[in-house]
Amino acid sequence: MPDYFQDRSSVFRDESVLAEEYTPHELPEREEELSELGAALSPGLGTGAPHDVFLQGKTGQGKTAAARFILSEFETRAAENDIELTTIFHSCAGQTSSYQVVCDLVEKKTGENPNGHPKRKVFDHFYDLINDIGGTIVLVLDEVDSIGQDDLLLYELSRAKDNDHIADDVGVSIIGISNDGNFLAELSPKVKDSFRERRVMFDAYDASQLRSILERRAAMAFVDGVVDESAIALCAGYAANDQGSARQAIDYLYEAGEIALQQGDDRVTDEHAEKAEAKVDRRSIMRSIEGLTLQDHLALVALVMLESQGDTPARTRKVYATYRDVCAELETNDISLDRVRDHLKELDLLGVTRYTIRTAGSEGGRKYFWELNTDLGATINVLDSIDRLDGVLGLVD
Ligand SMILES: Nc1ncnc2c1ncn2[C@@H]1O[C@H](COP(=O)(O)OP(=O)(O)O)[C@@H](O)[C@H]1O
Ligand SMILES: [Mg+2]
Known part of the structure; x- marks a missing residue:
């Protein structure tokens, strides 16, 4: 059996x-x-x-x-x-x-x-x-x-x-x-x-606070001595550099333990923590964006392209120009600038993008400046796995 x-x-x-x-x-x-x-x-x-x-x-x-x-x-x-x-x-x-x-x-x-x-x-x-x-x-x-x-x-x-x-x-x-x-x-x-x-x-936790939270949790969750101190510090550091979220830090640690187990290793090490971060981030970006509409995805692809060229924060007008190129590449219909801005705002609510509003120089008026809020590599990865965007991210490299 x-x-x-x-x-x-x-x-x-x-x-x-x-x-x-x-x-x-x-x-x-x-x-x-x-x-x-x-x-x-x-x-x-x-x-x-x-x-x-x-x-x-x-x-x-x-x-x-x-x-x-x-x-x-x-x-x-x-x-x-x-x-x-x-x-x-x-x-x-x-x-x-x-x-x-x-x-x-x-x-x-x-x-x-x-x-x-x-x-x-x-x-x-x-x-x-x-x-x-x-x-x-x-x-x-x-x-x-x-x-x-x-x-x-x-x-x-x-x-x-x-x-x-x-x-x-x-x-x-x-x-x-x-x-x-x-x-x-x-x-x-x-x-x-x-x-x-x-x-x-409740101000965001810093790395040392997250580390003590994880240490207490690890002492209860794991077999004594199985988790390397440095792996805990890594999980805390990753979370601190992102949102300072204890939930996120705990997720990294849990996943690191899971990965160690799957690999048949008897210690949870830095290597497991590193893999865990990539996996958890990918999963959370996936969850945020997988159910979105084609136009949301296209707006995001445009922003990802600008981000990878170091061209963010970018004004809506600039994101829109790139968005139009993406649409042309995929031979899909494009929508108006105002609506693309709405899609970018929707992505902001999901924590995928973020914006600041600045008064733009000589023109006056309040302008949106967009950037990516999630990890660039992990986001490219997730977008790459979406069938209908096939090929378009080749433009990123
Ligand atoms: N100071 C802390 N000590 C121990 N665990 C904590 C602490 N702060 C947060 N957590 C844990 O982190 C996770 C997220 O906390 P939670 O209270 O749900 O956050 P929020 O309600 O602010 O989103 C939970 O698992 C919680 O138990
Ligand atoms: Mg809560």
Whole structure:
């Protein structure tokens, strides 16, 4: 009987701690942020209600982990103080409106989704539930920037007391979490006001912070002594040079372990870390761009060509000229400059491109300057594997 399964125990002791769902039990790199969060919640341990607070920072900076951690500490402390506390942790990822989020919150509590009912009715239903729960309620809205500018929910909640939707003896506090640094600035004044002075910024981790995060994680995940110190440093360094994301650093390390295992090596070395970086980056670029339209791909090819010639940041006009050449080469129809700019913006949202807006010299007016946000080599690689772009990237070399 062949053995269809692998024995992973030569490398991994407990790989579940490398998985996305794992919540760390300590976050020493975020002591300051945790203190700020604790201070905001503290009134709820006495005679008041916790303050609303807003967590902001790029993806992979420990916002979700910190919120989960502080919430569980807060629950423990509230129980000791005989405070009636209910915490609700809700991820808004993939939801595009306040209405949808409220429907989901109602479903979470009742098992039934009120989707389709009038907005007012759904909100009233939600407030009934809140009043039924009673006491102190902390509602975490993670990735709340997913719902875009539609801040009805935050607006409603900030006024719910004034409008008598929520009983006087019930306290609802919001912990909002956003990956988008501009999210709060674009909300209505009343909502902004409720988070005033209560913003906790999660700045990007540097290489040494990422290294300590990885060292702690590696000690739990891998068999003792299997991972080279220098491989950990490499993974941390790669992530620091990119977005400073702990998620990314952990992904590199996990993949490095996987590669060592596949190769039958009994140590995780620099060589594995290097291969892991290329593989993880390729996978993430792939995920971002594989489902895009032909025009997105063509705009990206144009930018890649300029980038490889050292001609970026490039104005939209310049990207457009190259885009037209690409279209001619592939004998496809081209679209207008404005629409190509829209496609480039779409790619920016996915983290594939980035732009700055500058006032361009004598002409005046605000101009976009584009560059590639992903690794050039890995992006060329991915684009090369897309059939319908066959051959066109030959122009790059
Ligand atoms: N200071 C830290 N210590 C340990 N693990 C961390 C730390 N910061 C982030 N992580 C881990 O990195 C990954 C991304 O963190 P997460 O909280 O999901 O980031 P965000 O919500 O800011 O995108 C998670 O696996 C998390 O456990
Ligand atoms: Mg998060």
